[in-house]
């Protein structure tokens with residue numbers, strides 16, 4: 598059984614792709630909206646939260662933990678791997694390699710402040726950026742939090758604000774936060790570009806390799822507050838859209 602963690606609904610976009618490729622995969626989704634946003638916490642605070650969540654999922658019998666959250670991956674995955682060596686961790690990372698390999702010239706990576714500042718993501722840029730390519734890391738301060746509230750007008754307003762602040766050319770956008778995957782169409786429309794890449798399919802492929810057994814189709818969602826109910830969660834999981 599896999600355990601999936603995010604600071605809210607963003608990781609449902611990851612689970613959506615996992616279930617598309619592995620329809621009977623057993624899962625427990627830990628929807629940690631009480632701690633949203635992860636991206637504005639200190640590293641110390643975030644590690645404490647994520648480690649506790651992992652312990653809860655391990656108690657439930659999860660053997661594979663998917664950090665369906667770029668922020669938690671950037672800050673916690675190395676330490677999680679050394680601490681819990683009985684578990685397998687799969688992380689969400691901005692698909693910078695995919696964008697660089699596709700030879701885009703100006704790659705804009707959108708992420709939370711913590712992700713964009715992280716050593717892990719900056720070293721991905723160093724590793725994959727080719728000569729004559731620009732990779733711009735842009736921190737969206739409030740976007741994940743606004744997506745979590747599921748108000749499409751607020752989402753559009755924030756994207757328009759980001760567009761004004763972006764003082765650069767880009768021919769590709771990499772989504773470095775799973776919450777942004779739920780507003781992919783709005784990002785394409787407002788930021789004016791069709792080449793928008795996310796890493797969710799890569800995670801689904803990895804789960805297929807790690808967890809080849811069929812499973813019973815067991816699914817459990819753990820809510821940490823009442824900002825959202827199970828019906829609303831199921832709707833997002835079925836459509837991979839926020840509104």
Ligand code: DGL
Nearest residue numbers: 607635636667668774775
């Ligand atoms: N969905 C998350 C990510 O991929 C976290 C967003 C947040 O809580 O700040 O980074």
